[in-house]
Amino acid sequence: VRVLYHFEHSPFSRRARLALHHKGLDAELRETRANESYLVEARKLTPIRTMPVLVDGDHVIADSAAIVQYLDLAYPDRPRLWPTSADGAAAALAITIECDAVLEVLVDMGTRYFALRNDSAWPAVLRERMERARIASEALAAKATRPFLVGDAWGAADLWVLSMVRWIAGFPARAATSPNIAQIITLGFQIPEPLVAWANRHANRPDVTSVYA
Ligand SMILES: N[C@@H](CCC(=O)N[C@@H](CS)C(=O)NCC(=O)O)C(=O)O
Numbered sequence: 001v002r003v004l005y006h007f008e009h010s011p012f013s014r015r016a017r018l019a020l021h022h023k024g025l026d027a028e029l030r031e032t033r034a035n036e037s038y039l040v041e042a043r044k045l046t047p048i049r050t051m052p053v054l055v056d057g058d059h060v061i062a063d064s065a066a067i068v069q070y071l072d073l074a075y076p077d078r079p080r081l082w083p084t085s086a087d088g089a090a091a092a093l094a095i096t097i098e099c100d101a102v103l104e105v106l107v108d109m110g111t112r113y114f115a116l117r118n119d120s121a122w123p124a125v126l127r128e129r130m131e132r133a134r135i136a137s138e139a140l141a142a143k144a145t146r147p148f149l150v151g152d153a154w155g156a157a158d159l160w161v162l163s164m165v166r167w168i169a170g171f172p173a174r175a176a177t178s179p180n181i182a183q184i185i186t187l188g189f190q191i192p193e194p195l196v197a198w199a200n201r202h203a204n205r206p207d208v209t210s211v212y213a
Pocket of ligand 1: 052
């Protein structure tokens with residue numbers, strides 16, 4: 001049995017779904033925001049209180065990066081997600097960490113710590129955090145010059161950048177229905193245009209159309 005506990009719109013959850021698709025693996029999707037009982041189930045399975053969480057037979061794996069690593073180890077004969085060479089791994093890890101640097105700032109400041117926005121320290125903290133996100137996103141944009149970001153095939157680095165860009169590019173359309181997104185928009189982050197152009201090149205991939213249907 002294979003089950004993915006997820007949030008429909010979360011870039012972390014979409015990564016896991018893109019990874020499963022790349023591996024050609026089916027999973028029952030349990031949306032934990034729509035169904036409270038799924039959230040309760042997921043929280044019994046792991047102390048990590050974020051989605052996604054993958055259950056694969058006897059294994060429970062929380063965290064999207066861990067899930068992607070696990071899938072390569074558990075299904076080595078299926079298309080790979082992580083490069084096998086040290087050079088490839090270093091390049092892919094740099095990209096995934098840079099994406100996480102951007103997402104962490106937006107999720108933390110726009111949701112987890114947003115209640116502190118009237119504190120006198122907020123403007124300075126926000127400025128510093130947003131500068132980190134900006135620098136990381138510009139480093140990513142400088143690398144988005146080839147269809148596949150590392151090597152000559154789709155892989156982890158591509159999943160990270162695509163899910164990050166699609167999430168951010170989707171903010172305007174979701175602002176009216178998601179209070180969290182409305183808050184994140186107030187931070188004023190701008191995704192560099194080369195990243196949007198890069199993601200658009202992959203809009204018609206079968207895994208992308210399936211996960212973003
Ligand atoms: N490092 C985690 C981050 C996941 C994450 O932050 N997920 C958010 C959804 S965007 C979440 O579950 N938030 C709920 C919470 O923190 O209670 C991963 O890559 O899976």
